[in-house]
Amino acid sequence: MFVDYTKIKVKSGKGGDGASTFRREKYVPRGGPDGGDGGNGGSVFAIGDKKINTLLDLYYKKIYVAEDGGRGMGSNKHGKKGEDVYIKVPLGTVVKDPSDNSVLGEIINDGEKLLLVKGGKGGRGNARFKSSTRQAPRFYEKGEPGEEKELIFELKIIADAGIIGKANAGKSTLLSRISNTHPKIADYPFTTLVPVLGIVRFIDFRDVVVADIPGLIEGASKGKGLGFEFLRHIERARIFIHLVDPTQGDAFENYKMINKELEAYDKKLLKKPQIVVINKIDLLKEDEIKKIKTEFKKKKITPVFISAKENIGLEELLNKLYNIIKDIPVEIPREEIQKSFEEKDKLELVKIEENIFQLKSKKIEKYVAMLDFNNIETLSVFRKFLNKNKIDDFLKANGVKSGDIVVIGNKDFIFEE
Ligand SMILES: Nc1nc2c(ncn2[C@@H]2O[C@H](COP(=O)(O)OP(=O)(O)OP(=O)(O)O)[C@@H](O)[C@H]2O)c(=O)[nH]1
Numbered sequence: 001m002f003v004d005y006t007k008i009k010v011k012s013g014k015g016g017d018g019a020s021t022f023r024r025e026k027y028v029p030r031g032g033p034d035g036g037d038g039g040n041g042g043s044v045f046a047i048g049d050k051k052i053n054t055l056l057d058l059y060y061k062k063i064y065v066a067e068d069g070g071r072g073m074g075s076n077k078h079g080k081k082g083e084d085v086y087i088k089v090p091l092g093t094v095v096k097d098p099s100d101n102s103v104l105g106e107i108i109n110d111g112e113k114l115l116l117v118k119g120g121k122g123g124r125g126n127a128r129f130k131s132s133t134r135q136a137p138r139f140y141e142k143g144e145p146g147e148e149k150e151l152i153f154e155l156k157i158i159a160d161a162g163i164i165g166k167a168n169a170g171k172s173t174l175l176s177r178i179s180n181t182h183p184k185i186a187d188y189p190f191t192t193l194v195p196v197l198g199i200v201r202f203i204d205f206r207d208v209v210v211a212d213i214p215g216l217i218e219g220a221s222k223g224k225g226l227g228f229e230f231l232r233h234i235e236r237a238r239i240f241i242h243l244v245d246p247t248q249g250d251a252f253e254n255y256k257m258i259n260k261e262l263e264a265y266d267k268k269l270l271k272k273p274q275i276v277v278i279n280k281i282d283l284l285k286e287d288e289i290k291k292i293k294t295e296f297k298k299k300k301i302t303p304v305f306i307s308a309k310e311n312i313g314l315e316e317l318l319n320k321l322y323n324i325i326k327d328i329p330v331e332i333p334r335e336e337i338q339k340s341f342e343e344k345d346k347l348e349l350v351k352i353e354e355n356i357f358q359l360k361s362k363k364i365e366k367y368v369a370m371l372d373f374n375n376i377e378t379l380s381v382f383r384k385f386l387n388k389n390k391i392d393d394f395l396k397a398n399g400v401k402s403g404d405i406v407v408i409g410n411k412d413f414i415f416e417e
């Protein structure tokens with residue numbers, strides 16, 4: 001099964017908790033703090049793999065969870081780092097945010113990595129909080145929570161050339177003649193249901209990847225036939241082979257119709273060079289060919305006339321393809337990244353009721369989640385944090401008074417000026 005669109009959930013591991021312990025030695029009544037740090041949680045990455053050509057695995061698996069970091073222990077033992085997860089994806093995969101469909105990133109090259117969710121930091125053990133003024137701190141941090149995200153994965157195949165044209169025009173027949181691929185061919189529209197790639201090898205051993213996609217019909221832009229479903233797979237192509245079937249009504253009208261559909265999908269597609277190819281000339285009479293030639297010539301277009309089935313004109317077509325493609329840079333057009341994976345942190349205060357406020361900020365919520373309020377030293381560390389980061393001032397400026405309750409994440413505290 002060919003899957004080129006799916007939504008998955010990714011979750012990074014929580015950081016391991018730091019430890020709060022003290023050295024125990026014979027004859028030493030109370031040794032120094034020796035609580036080790038927790039390990040960082042595992043992250044989830046997507047990684048490009050040229051051997052894969054569908055998002056089928058993701059379609060079935062749907063949820064990817066990285067491992068939590070191990071907790072720190074006494075004797076300065078640090079916790080183990082949580083294992084990362086790598087999701088193998090085909091080259092050309094685009095990752096989007098489901099809330100607004102904006103592009104977050106993409107993978108073009110084999111082995112290219114994309115960080116999807118980062119593992120939580122390991123909490124620091126109490127050994128790290130020792131200072132000249134604090135010889136025996138009990139304070140430690142819990143691990144930072146992991147993150148969870150829903151993401152859309154969309155495949156836009158990477159091919160050098162795309163064959164476009166009406167359903168039943170002979171696109172698959174052509175691909176089977178010029179490349180190493182043998183797609184299904186039959187005398188009815190929509191024989192090809194998913195994109196097929198073929199490799200055309202030229203004399204200089206340059207390989208050109210050609211994509212055959214399901215055919216279009218008039219009204220594809222309005223969802224007729226298979227609609228636009230597959231046009232994204234030729235978006236990255238450097239050139240189009242526009243195959244016209246002159247036995248399905250007027251050749252020039254057909255040519256115009258397909259271009260109109262392309263334009264309706266994305267105007268940019270019309271900017272790509274096209275080789276116009278008239279197929280099935282074995283079924284045409286000499287004067288019919290002439291007529292078509294003249295009609296296209298009026299618009300300054302010189303089509304290549306072929307019969308894919310009878311192997312006529314294919315060499316000329318390949319020469320033309322080679323000559324055009326060799327001058328177009330191989331660079332694959334990248335998607336425009338519209339949004340960062342890491343959202344900008346916003347500091348916001350929401351009044352919930354009289355004397356109860358909620359402070360919203362991802363960064364502060366994460367920090368607070370790392371605090372253990374059962375630990376007797378935590379409260380004073382927390383107050384220092386509020387002061388040092390001018391959060392106190394922010395709260396005051398926004399109308400919070402002594403004795404009011406401030407909620408942060410799943411914790412709350414009483415504000416004191
Ligand atoms: N006479 C003749 N028939 C051809 C030629 N090329 C293709 N055909 C026939 O046209 C029909 C459609 O061919 P396909 O290659 O399946 O066409 P397609 O454009 O891939 O069709 P869809 O995948 O359905 O869009 C088949 O019966 C082919 O044998 C040709 O040059 N001459």
Ligand SMILES: [Mg+2]
Pocket residue numbers: 171172173184185191192212213214215
């Ligand atoms: Mg086909």
